[in-house]
Amino acid sequence: MSVKIGFLVNPIAGMGGRVGLKGTDDVLDEAVKLGAHPIARQKAEEMLQQFCTFPVNHADILWVTCDGDMGNNELETVGITNKQIIYAPSESTTSADDTKNACKKILETSPDLLLFCGGDGTARDIFTVLDKKIPLLGIPSGVKMHSGVFGITTTATAKMLLEFTNKRLTVGDAEIMDLDEALYRKGEWKVRLYGIAKGIIEPTYIQVGKSLFESVSDDEVKDELADHVKDELEKYTDWMFLFCTGGTIDHIAKKLNIEHTLLGIDAVYQKKLLAKDVNEEKILQLLKKYPKVKILLSPIGAQGFILGRGNLQLSPEVINKIGLENIIVVSTPSKLIHTPILRVDTGDKRLDHRFATQGYLMVVIGYRLSRVVRLQTNNF
């Protein structure tokens, strides 16, 4: 069966890293002055070379790409010839506009997947064009790769692409996250959740016969998680629940007919929305009236963060007041396959230490079903 892959390289992605900048968004000139060299092409070629070592019928795969270092050169290097060039960048140094324009052109050809090489900034640019129209897969090459669309390494990305072309992977939610770079250059490190894209994920299987398994969609797994949360809401009737950011929690809230902010935190009491999109200050205010609180959150991004990337409203003060024992972590099993370690980085060393001492967290992965997952507090 033939597959059409949109392929896009952001040639300048990752250049800021070696010269101590936290990205190349808006500061390319500075990066070049500091002696930065392009690395995206090399990363993309590494990944493609890996992919070409697999037994793949290349005649079945059509690559839709851009001229020069934005895709064509990389494909040439590894000897992929079944390709179509649909965009040429205007200048030798490409910009975010090139990424977006190329994306638009690629999208017009209706590919099955967009494979790109870059970092969080590139993912964000692509997301503004693509939204949830087609799934995204990222070859990690940026300075920051918090978004859930990246393979962990170039090899892992090549394997995921192989499984996708073999129709063994399915489509699910993947977070687009990025450092707020303007804030960062003022000295503040804040990683925000910018949206939920489509990524490719390992399906969840349930055994329905002796050797017969059915894959269940991510939405079905999330429905099960919603049933679990419903039981918890009914058990703790005089508790306030903080429904945190991300696609999993958003799905759960919607299933329970509770209005929810995809990119924010909402306070819920007795199955009803109490306060929408609350910030730290508002949470602290609510805590005075509702001292018993459960935090409902899900790992977001490629690195499995539950606290410290996104969910920034949950400040150390908030978490300390609510108590570690009142954090309920839910996750689809497919997400844990890619992020088998959960991470916290609250910004408060003493609080991080309390998590570190705990070492592990029970994570709800289905209706009344949980497993232990390792917890790390190292900073990224």
Next chain:
Amino acid sequence: MTQITKRNANKFLKDEFDELVRNHLEWNIRILESGSKPHSIVNGKEVIMLCSNNYLNLSNHPRLIKGAIDAANKYGAGSGSVRGIAGTLKIHTEVEKRLAKFKRTESALIYQTGFAVNSGLIPQLVGEGDVVISDELNHGSIIDGVRLTKADRAIFKHRDMSDLERVLKDADKKYRRILIISDGVFSMDGDIAPMDKIVKLANEFGAMTYVDDAHGEGVIGEDGRGIGAHFHIEGKIDVEMGTFSKAFGVVGGLIAGSQDLVNFAYNKSRTWLLSGSHPPAVSGAQLAAIDVLETEPEHVKRLWDNTNYFKKELKSFGFNTGESETPITPVIVGDAGKAKELSNKLYDEGVFALPIVFPMVARDKARIRTMMNAGLTKKDLDFALDKFEKLGKQLSII
């Protein structure tokens, strides 16, 4: 009058079956014309049987066949009722007494099938406010039993005692009863659950232990007494569940444990209470199977001699046989297509062993699962090994 369009009540039967066929997921039932023998006639072709659970070849043992005939002659063809009303024959209770002695436990109880034990007993042992802690690779019938309970469920990593301890620590704070369930021998890899360590941890936390020893019964432990004997902890596992359907060569499920367990189990398990009891011929054969195991140690010995030889030779050819510690020997070939091809070619050459592929095992761990049989001779094994070597080379597996 408004005409109501009736739904087509039976359409889904065909639709869903057709869907399975389209996805190549339907069961292709193979017919054995010979009975389950070391050399069986499968779909009209004579093959060396490497995928039955008849490990000790007891299903063909003259004493079992005679036991079945004698019991049928004495008690008739059927039992007439469920055990609870008028279907408990003396021979049923004899089997239970002999089984408890064999298992070195206080008491034992026979169920209609192994599945009837797991789906009938587990939901009675735990309920709301309790937790079942389960190895992530447990067999489907355990999983179904657990699904029928209102208890919470937690999974620990396969045979990972540190992970089990972490789950226990968390569960200790939250729940009334804790039930730890594990397969004894895992049927995909042939590895064994560390029940000695599980029992030790369970005792620390006041948890109950339940082992599904379907593939260990008649195979591991002294004279095939199962996993309790294997670890020298007879009577210390709270529920030793097993089956007469595999190494014992008959059919039926069983539990062995305390008298309290048995009293509880037969009063509460709906599967036990609501299914007809075994026909006398089944019980007669079960009784004879225990006799044979107690008096003819050569069957278990031959099973292990065959297993060790087969494993050693496979390894010497360069096959990856995984972590197996039992007569279940996986021949791991990696790619699913290759595993299926190897299985088909083996059948053509006269060796019957089935492929196991994703999602039953990891994507890159597709395999042929072989199950040894005590009735196979060295000549048979050499024949099978020769085919494995030849085809392994042909398919570039070794």
